[in-house]
Amino acid sequence: CPECQVPLRRSNFRVQLFEDPVIEKEVDIRKRILRDYNKKEEDFATLEEYNDYLEQVEEIIFNLTNGINTIETNRRIDQYKKENREQILKSKMKLGRGELxxxxxxxxxxxxxxxxxxxxxxxxxxxxxxxxxxxxxxxxxxxxxxxxxxxxxxxxxxxxxxxxxxxxxxxxxxxPKQTQFSTGIKFTDRHAYKPLIMQEEGPLYVYEPPRFECNGPTPPSWEEITAEGSGYLDHIRRPTPDESAGGFDSALSCSRALQEAVVSLYYTNT
Known part of the structure; x- marks a missing residue:
């Protein structure tokens, strides 16, 4: 490197697949970590232990990608390799047989x-x-x-x-001879498929707006709530920029509160 004077090997360079270099870095780290953290669900006694193992793997990848506690994280990886050396080799042998x-x-x-x-x-x-x-x-x-x-x-x-x-x-x-492909799916000759049975066409769907049974005074409509000078939204908290980006509007919570206030006011126990 012309700046830090670190010798670089050409074999360590490769074509970038993702536009975001952070994603490229995470994918590379994930491949490297999963070579050693290659346990399967059947290697654990309970599903909770397997989930804890997956969470540990994701935490290691996140730390290395974002430069958080890299020394401690690498120490954990080395310790894991020493403690699970035989298990790692067995898992790699299983992968080798599967690839074969x-x-x-x-x-x-x-x-x-x-x-x-x-x-x-x-x-x-x-x-x-x-x-x-x-x-x-x-x-x-x-x-x-x-x-x-x-x-x-x-x-x-x-x-x-x-x-x-x-x-x-x-x-x-x-x-026709049945063939099992490498994907595990079995296929026969294309002429062996049965023709599709045509279903009888029923009547076309007609949309009917839902009916709101209030059983009380009619709550104000959306137009009345959002009308300028209506006063309904004067004391309602304004949405944050993140909430507005997600499609939230203060009129939604106001309309729901007004509906809950008047619903079933005319209810009588008969």
Whole structure:
């Protein structure tokens, strides 16, 4: 560094992902801390202990991100590493096996995709060969047969249609193979999905404003409360800038207080 004369390594630099450098710093610290604080919920006896552990992790990340008690926080991290060294290694081994299984699933998916592409290419080649053989057979029939050319073409087309229907029926009887992808979701061929059942359409929704049963004198309306010179808001606390930014208005609390003051005044116990 030209200012502090600290030697810097090029390997420590990387492309910034977030516009805010504080967020970038927090993400980097979180990744580094979670490499060692890698316990799962099943590692704790109760949910409360697991929540306390998560709170401790967040406190450490917050302190390191904002430069609060960094020396004491780093000392806590070192102490945790010493006390839980075996547990950290076991958790990392679990992650390694999980990543290995994921790679195996991805490799299986890649092989299946390649097999599907090869099957499609082979089927396309076979279709071309069938067309060539059918064309040659039609030419031979027209050359050496003594029948009418129109009848020969009709019979030939009928034979092609019957062969096509037989192939489609054979494909329909094939049970689609179920595939489990690396995400854990199982998929079959897209033609195996059942069509959606159309629901009967009912009448359209018509909005009706809610009725307010006051059972007492009619409270002043919003327009009356907020009208200039009405006097309703003279002794009501003004909202703070934060409250105004959140959408709060003093007329809301005033209107509710007036409604509570007059509601059920006409109530009689019958």
């Amino acid at each position: 299984e994921l790679e195996e699933l991805l490799e299986v998916e890649k092989q299946m995709e390649q097999e599907r592409v090869n099957d499609l290419a082979q089927e396309e080649v076979e279709q071309r060969r069938k067309k060539i053989r059918a064309k040659e057979a039609l030419i031979d029939e027209l050359m050496f047969s003594h029948g009418d050319a129109t009848d020969i073409l009709k019979n030939f087309q009928a034979g092609l249609d019957a062969e096509l229907r037989a192939e489609e029926a054979a494909k329909a009887n094939i049970v």
